[in-house]
Amino acid sequence: MSDPAAQGERAASGIPGLDHLLRGGFPSSRLHLIQGDPGTGKTTLALQFLRTGVARRGEPCLYVTLSETKAELEAVAQSHGWTLDGIDIYELTPPGALEDEHYTLYHPAEIELAEMVKGLLQATERLQPVRVVLDSLSEMRLLARDPLRYRRQILGLKAYFAARSCTVLMLDDRTSDEQDQQLQSIAHSVVQLEHMAFEYGRSRRRIRVLKVRGVPGIEGYHDFKIRTGGLVVYPQLVPAQRGAVDLPQPVTSGVAELEALTGGGLTPGTCTLLMGPAGVGKSSVAAQYLASGAIEAPAAAFLFDERRKTFLQRNAALGMNFTSHLADGRVTIDQIEPGDLSPGEFAHCVCEKVDGRGARLVLIDSLNGYLNAIPTQHSPLVRMHELIAYLNERDVTTILVAAQHGIMGMNMAAPIDVTYLADAVMLFRFFEAGGNVRKAVSVVKKRTGSHETAIREFAIGPEGIRVGKPLADFHGVMTGVPTYHGGPSTLLRSDDRGE
Template sequence: MSTEPIEVGRVASGVEGLDPVTGGGLPHRRLTLVSGTAGSGKTLLAVQFLAAGILDHDEPGVFVTFEERPSEIARNFRSLGWDVERWERDGAWTFVDASPDLEPETVVSGDYDLSSLVLRVRHAVQRSGAARVAIDSTGALVDQFGNAQVARRALFQIGTELQRLGVTAVMTAERPDDYGAVTRFGFEEFVADNVVILRNALADEKRRRTVEVLKLRGGAHLKGEHLFTIRPGRGMIVVPQEVLSFGYASSHQRLGSGVPELDRMCGGGLLARSLVLVSGPTGVGKSLLASHFAAGGALDGQRGLLFSFEESRDQLARNAAAWGIDFDALEADGRMRVVAQAPEAASLEDHLLHLKQVMAEFAPDRIAIDSLTALRRVATVKSFREYLLGLSFHIKEQSLLGLMTATSREPSGLDLSGDLHMSTVSDAIIVMQYVADHGRVGRAINVMKVRGSDHDKDIREFLIDDTGMHIAGRLDLRNWHVLPEVS
């Protein structure tokens, strides 16, 4: 007779965004190894784990340090708002100081005595009633042994004692490379029930911080790498690469794009809860269409959010005013919000985190992002793909109507950057392009794709005047030709 699998209970990690990746938190009363290169955030995660227990769950914690002095650890984490010294005075935080004595006159001979360390950890846990233990780091501990086999037995002894004490523990370990061996010595991962990898990889002169659950006994977890960032006052924040298994809702409702002629080309408007990609060369009018989209929704009673990564807030408002759109009035009424941020001002994961925060605060009905190409400048190809997937699934999960712009190298607008998945995650694709006729350069627009709906297949000319964008009739391509690619 088969039985239903039983998941191991979970303990909140205290790291925002990490618990969805681990399936609800760190496994209860088990040991989790956190491995990473220097500067990847291992000690931060360990401290944050204990801090969350104290602040959110009234659970005392024990921090075993083999590397830094307790005073240094307390001082380093004051900037995050964690008063370790006060917690220590109150009995909520207990240090077990096993850091090396670096006094010149100290001479160490013979094998490291582990029995006294195990007794100190046991005493600290029992005296404080600790439910959480952090050990930082195994590498520094192993360095105090002259024999790798002795060090291995020592780590297994510590792991066994932690299990006997019934605590949930985090233990950090060094690894030589971001994508090499799991740990420096090659046996630390076998001591733990669970293994979490932190990376701070350098690619194309850009850093990319990610977390990956390599092993999690007794429970399911999300696979692959997930971006994370470190924020002042908040610590480590994970931005999961959301995979919704296409469980988000769809709709047959039509919503205005802000340009009535474009609504007719799309079969009566844009489908609600869909994601629209607008592709075209620089200067063709993508930002204008994004402004029409956000402001048009606000004028129809929807809350519109416009994120710009190419122009300042004042430039956007000035340009919109030239097209007859009053951003200031719409923002003052609470119907619209405009956010402008330089791509280089933050990492890609910080941008995604900020965007989600603004979405949560403002609660828009529709969102326009102008442009994805600007963000591509500050990211590796892999990071950008992760950002794009996380962004698109989050928009759909929130049941919003979304519009994203992307710059094409070709005046035809047909370079859809498919290698970055822009076109595949989009429900509709609108292409804007430059065309020429006997010495005159014009602009054209066509709808290339609308999932679940018929649409106008014609390429139409459009004009821009002081009232915005106006789409005219079908182009006679016998008189017009597409401009050549810009190198």
């Protein structure tokens, strides 16, 4: 008899993200281990696995339950809008089996392990399943009592199912010693589910493929959610390295002076960081690029700091009307609620706009909002860097907005190491002159080419964004304490500033 697993056959899990991590699904005719604490989604994953076998191939499927009743499994399925048609559920402790035991309390240890296994084998011989789920091994572990007996029993089941070309998922809630790795050494592959709670926002779930024999699986932790309809896994992004390609034209703002500052516009396949204190105009300049870029190609914005309605009203007052762009789908604007998304799910949302809708410009406003709205214990900036690298490989122009702490002076604190994330940095500052608070902008970094080194004043008003000539007559503009050295004033007049 040929070995399906040796021929590369896979049993799809019905979860696209997990199948991606497994390089196509669980190897067929093998025994696999699904580990996780109670409530992490093991039962839901198992039901998706069996339902996929029924739906795609009409395979006979068997769910052997030691810890849940058939009614409980049907309730889980109903919560996802599923039926269990085509799946045989075998209860090793069927209802009514204890009706005559009026004076004793039921305990798993009172059932002989041999009798339980005998019932399992009889059900398998009768139904001839192709896919089998054993839920859960903690009950079998209690019945075995002795680690050696327990290991021998699992090895016996592994050989039995392999001889019948069954693909088996064993569910384990890890109630035993965490250092007990007997099951991991026996199983062909090991998938671990974890659940993490934070002080604010929704809890986070993550999945890890610990091993798959003979398959170079995708390592690391990956976010997942349990939604109505089953598990959704968000694999970490892995940018594909490509050879040299002809880059699209730079993304321009429609403001000639900004084009002069940036050396002709924002280069596709790079990330530009707009950084400065609150209220200096970063989001307005970013919206200007969004509105101008959408004329040439679809664009997407993700808002962490303000409501979608406020964003549209504010920019409409500056002459940037997104109504037509939104109507024809050239611009999408998503408002991200605090604590609602994991880093992996957010990255998936961005990639869906790029790969699914063809967005060529992505605006994330702001990085501070991202760090606060998506709490995580695991290097949030690494996840953002991963996302930006993915977008860069697809020649997408990325704009990040980041607020610095402080208003004026030299004690302006940046929330990040700008070199780690950004290919270009546009720096905004307040400065005081003539009794007025004014705004200045400059480009301090651009990896992909030359840029203007001058500092220019800019203003925001009903006519939009106005950028002045280089501030050649001032020193110390970036410190917030400029010194005027005479000569013709190059500051914007009140009418140019929209005042």
